[in-house]
Amino acid sequence: MDFNLTEEHIYIQQTARDFAKNEIAPTAVDRDIKAEFPAEIVTKLGELGFMGMMVSPEWGGSGLDTLSYVIAMEEISKVDASVGVIMSVNNSLVCHGLQKYGNDEQKEKYLKPLAMGQKLGAFALSEPEAGSDATDQKSVAELKGDYYYLNGMKNWITNGTKADYYLLQAVTDKSKGYKGISTFILERDFEGFEIGKKEDKLGIRSSDTCSIGLNNCKVPKENLLGSEGLGFKIAMDTLNGGRIGIASQALGIAQASYEAAVKYSKERKAFDAPIAHLQAIQFKLADMAVNIEASRMLTYKAALLKDANEKYIKESAMAKLYASKTAVNAALESIQIHGGYGYVREYLVERYLRDAKITEIYEGTSEIQKIVISREVLR
Numbered sequence: 001m002d003f004n005l006t007e008e009h010i011y012i013q014q015t016a017r018d019f020a021k022n023e024i025a026p027t028a029v030d031r032d033i034k035a036e037f038p039a040e041i042v043t044k045l046g047e048l049g050f051m052g053m054m055v056s057p058e059w060g061g062s063g064l065d066t067l068s069y070v071i072a073m074e075e076i077s078k079v080d081a082s083v084g085v086i087m088s089v090n091n092s093l094v095c096h097g098l099q100k101y102g103n104d105e106q107k108e109k110y111l112k113p114l115a116m117g118q119k120l121g122a123f124a125l126s127e128p129e130a131g132s133d134a135t136d137q138k139s140v141a142e143l144k145g146d147y148y149y150l151n152g153m154k155n156w157i158t159n160g161t162k163a164d165y166y167l168l169q170a171v172t173d174k175s176k177g178y179k180g181i182s183t184f185i186l187e188r189d190f191e192g193f194e195i196g197k198k199e200d201k202l203g204i205r206s207s208d209t210c211s212i213g214l215n216n217c218k219v220p221k222e223n224l225l226g227s228e229g230l231g232f233k234i235a236m237d238t239l240n241g242g243r244i245g246i247a248s249q250a251l252g253i254a255q256a257s258y259e260a261a262v263k264y265s266k267e268r269k270a271f272d273a274p275i276a277h278l279q280a281i282q283f284k285l286a287d288m289a290v291n292i293e294a295s296r297m298l299t300y301k302a303a304l305l306k307d308a309n310e311k312y313i314k315e316s317a318m319a320k321l322y323a324s325k326t327a328v329n330a331a332l333e334s335i336q337i338h339g340g341y342g343y344v345r346e347y348l349v350e351r352y353l354r355d356a357k358i359t360e361i362y363e364g365t366s367e368i369q370k371i372v373i374s375r376e377v378l379r
């Protein structure tokens, strides 16, 4: 087993690090305060090849492996987790599904511009009454002639008000339970597609989250992804990969919290010496360092299994569960080390805590990850 990154991975890490420092960091604080979407940054991420990292070059992507994506996601999220989730949704929740389940016409029309970063994607599974219990979909799709007519409501849609294309699940046959759920490709200007309320969030405020209404939304039948009834399988498969993305986002937030704590504890003096000399601080830093490294290893392992075409359901859930908890704890401890300075906007660590919390909620709460893991363990 080789723990060293390849030259290519180091290059991607450095590219992402430079981009985050030069292009993302200067506006991160302001965008968080104003809850402003980083449109220009997203365009530049596309030009860099980061919006379709794992998509084959044939379909406009960068043709990289999942580990490259994890490494880039960590670096981007370390500076701004809002940008991290925008990138993650486009890569793992939209491009992945289109590449794996789409036909050539769908790939040409939708995957190519998404992978090249010319268009932005969103994933619409959650509903007001179907969050953790994702099989309980109320949105319905009825085929009449050449069109499906979709009715219902979707919630918590990342990139929602900004996206061009949406992968959306709706029920085509209620009698079949989750086997009657299908996935559709929607365009924002389809008749009956309504962008709903933009959410005012605790964290990842520069990312965009909204609800979506489907009011007899008219979708051409060729926009069915895969076949009827495959929707829940597509969603679960997509989320297995998505959880690797969120684990890397959490890893980035944890690493940022930790680095801020190390720096501050070397600079800040109390009792005639830097606070880093106090064992109370040292133990916090040691715990952070161990948990971050463990999160990184879990996330890398899930990525490597995915690339080896091996089963990674359990490993991606483990990575997300552990890395998200690590991010929240690292941000909390970093604030504690900063004392009062950690509690005000002047230092970045209060944002890290606000951003970290969502990683324990979206793409399956920590409780759902435990269900996924335990089912795999007991199988």
Ligand code: CAA
Residues within 6 Å of the ligand: 089, 093, 123, 125, 126, 131, 132, 133, 134, 135, 156, 157, 158, 178, 232, 233, 236, 237, 239, 240, 313, 362, 363, 364, 365, 368, 371, 372
């Ligand atoms: N991978 C592959 N298949 C899976 C799976 C997984 N992780 N989890 C479940 N399945 C399969 C099961 O094997 C089963 O198929 P078979 O009958 O063929 O074996 C089928 O799905 C139904 O599963 P269950 O019988 O286990 O159904 P359940 O209702 O008991 O549990 C659940 C399902 C695991 C709780 C699922 O509903 C779930 O993952 N919920 C969380 C949903 C979620 O993560 N939402 C996030 C929203 S997206 C988001 O946040 C995006 C964003 O914008 C950032």
